[in-house]
Structure formats: C-alpha cells, structure tokens
Amino acid sequence: KNQVEQSPQSLIILExxxxxxQCNYTVSPFSNLRWYKQDTGRGPVSLTIMTFSExxxxxxxxxxxxxxxxxxxxxxxxxxxxxxxxSYICVVSGSTFNQFYFGTGTSLTVIP
Amino acid sequence: xxxxxQSPRHKVTETGTPxxxxxxxxxxxxxxxxxxxxxxxxxxxxxxxxxVKDTDKGEVSDGYxxxxxxxxxxxxxxxxxxxxxxxxxxxxxxxxxxxxVGRNEQFFGPGTRLTVL
Numbered sequence: 001k002n003q004v005e006q007s008p009q010s011l012i013i014l015e016x017x018x019x020x021x022q023c024n025y026t027v028s029p030f031s032n033l034r035w036y037k038q039d040t041g042r043g044p045v046s047l048t049i050m051t052f053s054e055x056x057x058x059x060x061x062x063x064x065x066x067x068x069x070x071x072x073x074x075x076x077x078x079x080x081x082x083x084x085x086x087s088y089i090c091v092v093s094g095s096t097f098n099q100f101y102f103g104t105g106t107s108l109t110v111i112p
Numbered sequence: 113x114x115x116x117x118q119s120p121r122h123k124v125t126e127t128g129t130p131x132x133x134x135x136x137x138x139x140x141x142x143x144x145x146x147x148x149x150x151x152x153x154x155x156x157x158x159x160x161x162x163x164v165k166d167t168d169k170g171e172v173s174d175g176y177x178x179x180x181x182x183x184x185x186x187x188x189x190x191x192x193x194x195x196x197x198x199x200x201x202x203x204x205x206x207x208x209x210x211x212x213v214g215r216n217e218q219f220f221g222p223g224t225r226l227t228v229l
Contacts, residue, residue, distance in 0.1 A: 043202055043220030097143050102154030
C-alpha cells in the first residue's frame, strides 16, 4: 500500500533554533517528493521538490534531503523565525498525473 | 496562489441541502483536482479531471459529483450535504506536459471552509 508517514506530528521550538522534520514513504513507482508549507487558513505552497536522483535541495533556510534507497526524506529548517509556524506536508508523486500521496503533516510552532 | 480562485471561501449550510463549490484557474492547466482536508488526515482526493468533460473518482468520492465544462472551471457538488462533509476543500491544478521536476507539480487554491449543520 502506498503510504506517506511524517514525524513528529507537532513540534514547538524557540525562535532562532533549528529543527528537522521527517518523512517516510512506501510509494512505488516513485516520481518525485515535495515538501509543502501550509499556513493557517491557506492552501499548501511548494517549498522544494526532488526526484530520485537528487539527494538534497535548498530553498533559503529550508533544506530537504532524500534517500531513495531507504525511502526517507527530511526537511531541515535553520535559524527558525516566527513566520515558519505552519504545517509542513510531505507529498510523494507516482508515475501518473493522479498519483499524489500526502502525509498528514507536521505542525510547527515557533515561539519567541 | 498560482492563478487559482475558489468560491465561496466560507459557507454554512444545513443537512440535506445541495452545495456547489467552484474552482477557477487562469493557468490553462489540463488537470484539476478536488481534495478535502480534515484533522488527522492528509489531503484526500475526492474527484479529478484530466480534461473538459473528463473526470474520475478519487478515494473519497461518495456523496460528491463534479463537472468540468470549460478548461478553467471545475465544480464540486455535494448533492445532499451531511455533517460528515464539514471540511476544508481545496482545489489543485497540474500540468504534466512539463518535463523533469515540473512534471506533476500541483498548485493549490486558497480553500473553502464548509460547515454543514
């Protein structure tokens, strides 16, 4: 069964600290993996995307890694800011246009 | 939000009434999707469309129907709303004619919060 699991479910960190979010998947065949940021009351917005041949991708303070062999990905946030408070969703795409598998997200709260 | 609008943004309705949500895109993307998002669940696919008048069911399609008469519009109808359909509904679009990492990238609308009393 194609599944995407994220951990932790929620996380609270102090402003300025780093954190790492995890995503494990069992999707096959695999096309790409995306991390989305979803602010409260808004739709998800793409942060990074990686294919199986890429093992790291950065977008400012966000760095995603992918290990296609172990089917694991992580999203590392450095020097967190209050505006990083959001839900972070891992999405794995299969080989066709209708194959998108969503994790349940990690809710991140950054406190002053 | 990548040229995607949803209307209404909020709606409160009563059990048993029909409800139609609209998704409008200005990107001319071929594929459109309706998802619902509930606490404890990832986004779940209700229906999707792969062209004008071409639609298919997703994993949670019971109680929902869709129509796509124009490339830019994708309508979701709750034929007789129930309290279990209280949710946040997201429309998404994608264009698989792109190559490489652009392939299958989804862009999401701002969402519609629906409450069924």
